[in-house]
Amino acid sequence: MKTPFSIIIADDHAMFLDGLTSILAEEKSINIILTAKTGTQVLKYIRINTDQKVDLVITDINMPEMDGVELNAVIKEEFPHIKTLVVSMLEDAKKIKTLTEANANGYISKNAEKTELLKAITSILGGQNYFSPHIKQILMEAMFSAKSEPEISLSKRETEVLKLIAQEFTTQEIADQLFLSKHTIESYRKNLISKLGVRNLAGLTRYAVEKGMLK
Structure with missing residues (x-):
């Protein structure tokens, strides 16, 4: 059997x-x-x-x-x-x-x-x-x-800012880490929101996670 x-x-x-x-x-x-x-x-x-x-x-x-x-x-x-x-x-x-x-x-x-x-x-x-x-x-x-979605290309600096945003660093902390002004980081954040077609910081974080950027 x-x-x-x-x-x-x-x-x-x-x-x-x-x-x-x-x-x-x-x-x-x-x-x-x-x-x-x-x-x-x-x-x-x-x-x-x-x-x-x-x-x-x-x-x-x-x-x-x-x-x-x-x-x-x-x-x-x-x-x-x-x-x-x-x-x-x-x-x-x-x-x-x-x-x-x-x-x-x-x-x-x-x-x-x-x-x-x-x-x-x-x-x-x-x-x-x-x-x-x-x-x-x-x-x-x-x-x-x-395949039909256009690939979005981020610069090295945009990628750095996005990763830090997703890791919950504040605007001032990101500015300090990257040796940039707080105003510059705010500009990067606004540009990223527009470029990636998301609505807020949660959307940026979700994008970073989905693309495996936090590994």
Whole structure:
């Protein structure tokens, strides 16, 4: 008799967790070895139970302590043999792209039918990735949208000012660090807001974070 696949499910919504567990409990080829409400609990279990075979981790994205994006990244770094499937209501193209770049093996919506859920799990356990048609469409639209957006070029000084703004330095502190006048920094700030098409300092900070400028 073939050994069942060992699966971990992580989701902080009790009703969805119970529902998914109930669906998979009917599958003889699947053995649920852990249900968790946070990514931290999942990692703790895997790290402690090194002799336990884990074939697949099914995870939501929005969870306390450690979300599904970070959980996937850590699993792929420490336990690359473990497959991952994201099941989430979130359809944010940037997070989906981050997950694909971090080698997540699949992504489907929580609204998916039982048949698609089982198809995704079967495909992944069989060695293939599975991303639902809807998720693929979101990625494609985001890719074409990004290509159509003109690339904004910032000077070295503009980049320096933007980074310091995003790090919550005051105008005077930025001026002191860059050996410029407070008036000059205010001018840079106004120009950056106009150039990047944002409304305020929060918009500048968000832009810096999205572009990975604070790493």
